[in-house]
């Protein structure tokens with residue numbers, strides 16, 4: 001099953017299912033609420049909606065990998081990106097095949113898809129301003145640039161799904177994804193106390209590690225460390241990932257990826273008991 005070079009058909013099938021569902025959801029939201037999520041952009045050109053739609057379209061591939069324990073290959077990455085692009089096509093095609101003109105005639109009975117697309121792309125109006133109250137008028141040929149930008153957006157979204165799969169921790173002995181068992185948050189007043197925790201994490205003894213998890217501060221803290229206990233569903237070996245967050249000047253925690261790490265736990269250690277719900 002885990003051919004690391006070939007194409008995994010399960011990924012393609014699952015991704016195609018979520019692709020159709022994503023396009024349908026986009027159509028439904030547009031018809032009910034009047035907002036086309038796909039065409040939503042920031043500062044006119046950042047295709048936020050297209051990236052989200054690309055991610056939604058390819059998300060089935062993520063589920064398939066987790067479910068079947070597939071480590072995606074480069075071919076899978078291409079497949080996921082293509083399915084994301086297909087989602088964009090579906091959105092336009094569903095819009096075309098369901099559009100009813102003012103006189104009650106179905107648009108698809110009077111124009112072909114190419115003509116429809118040209119009209120949709122060039123005659124679209126862009127809404128700008130904070131309350132979307134300023135209309136720029138028809139976008140004209142700039143619409144094709146928007147189309148290209150959105151196309152790049154969905155590709156990025158599809159690839160992001162692949163990239164997030166590559167981030168998932170894998171048991172190197174069994175070639176399966178670790179399962180998340182529990183999360184424990186540790187707050188530290190300042191960078192000095194956080195350094196003490198980091199030293200304990202890296203000391204290599206289970207006692208120090210346990211104390212790193214347990215010795216959390218209280219009140220207004222500048223550093224947060226998130227411990228996540230993972231277990232291999234096959235050989236049951238255990239691992240804890242450490243993620244660091246520091247408060248910025250707006251008092252929001254931001255990730256400090258350089259400090260992140262993971263530590264394999266010896267068999268039957270006391271560590272899992274620290275994650276038990278109290």
Ligand SMILES: [Zn+2]
Nearest residue numbers: 171174232235
């Ligand atoms: Zn294992």
